[in-house]
Amino acid sequence: ILNVEQSPQSLHVQEGDSTNFTCSFPSSNFYALHWYRWETAKSPEALFVMTLNGDEKKKGRISATLNTKEGYSYLYIKGSQPEDSATYLCAFKSPPGAGSYQLTFGKGTKLSVIP
Amino acid sequence: KAGVTQTPRYLIKTRGQQVTLSCSPISGHRSVSWYQQTPGQGLQFLFEYFSETQRNKGNFPGRFSGRQFSNSRSEMNVSTLELGDSALYLCASSLRVLASGGTSTDTQYFGPGTRLTVL
Numbered sequence: 099i100l101n102v103e104q105s106p107q108s109l110h111v112q113e114g115d116s117t118n119f120t121c122s123f124p125s126s127n128f129y130a131l132h133w134y135r136w137e138t139a140k141s142p143e144a145l146f147v148m149t150l151n152g153d154e155k156k157k158g159r160i161s162a163t164l165n166t167k168e169g170y171s172y173l174y175i176k177g178s179q180p181e182d183s184a185t186y187l188c189a190f191k192s193p194p195g196a197g198s199y200q201l202t203f204g205k206g207t208k209l210s211v212i213p
Numbered sequence: 214k215a216g217v218t219q220t221p222r223y224l225i226k227t228r229g230q231q232v233t234l235s236c237s238p239i240s241g242h243r244s245v246s247w248y249q250q251t252p253g254q255g256l257q258f259l260f261e262y263f264s265e266t267q268r269n270k271g272n273f274p275g276r277f278s279g280r281q282f283s284n285s286r287s288e289m290n291v292s293t294l295e296l297g298d299s300a301l302y303l304c305a306s307s308l309r310v311l312a313s314g315g316t317s318t319d320t321q322y323f324g325p326g327t328r329l330t331v332l
Contacts, residue, residue: 130319141217141323187256200246200269201321205255
């Protein structure tokens with residue numbers, strides 16, 4: 099059973115603060131790491147798909163880094179805004195044929211941005 | 214382009230009944246995956262269908278089954294419902310495209326979910 103851990107479970111920050119959270123995953127049999135944002139009453143929205151060690155992706159004020167050798171990814175939000183309030187999910191995928199070619203999700207980090 | 218749609222959005226059933234949930238993927242997407250989310254748990258993978266064939270299956274009992282039609286629409290069925298089956302059921306579609314180098318960008322696009330309550 100693959101173990102994908104996210105920390106912290108929840109986070110409260112003031113508007114304008116920058117923040118980051120962590121996704122830990124198995125360092126062996128890595129294929130891809132996905133990040134999603136899930137706002138209440140909406141569908142999870144894809145943020146990034148990361149496949150290479152050292153990858154850095156950016157979308158507006160949100161960026162992510164990937165370290166496949168040590169099995170972690172960081173998601174950063176610069177200058178948090180109330181509309182960033184959501185649960186951020188990461189999901190790990192191992193290669194086809196090496197176990198499950200499916201997304202294994204962490205339980206998420208719930209971010210609340212206080213105006 | 215229309216997104217992933219799921220019907221019904223809400224459903225109330227009693228123990229022992231069965232239920233069928235439907236998912237229509239984004240046009241052109243041939244892969245449909247199903248997930249279950251219960252309180253305190255992350256999204257748990259149920260199964261994936263691609264070109265009408267089940268490609269992967271999660272660790273769920275045989276009461277959970279699915280199928281995919283030639284137009285890529287997918288249905289999920291749960292028989293003999295139990296209280297613990299109360300959950301949000303999400304489906305996601307993807308192109309299942311391999312990028313250069315053999316890696317797959319394979320972004321999954323989620324529907325709004327079906328909230329199932331078992332009484």
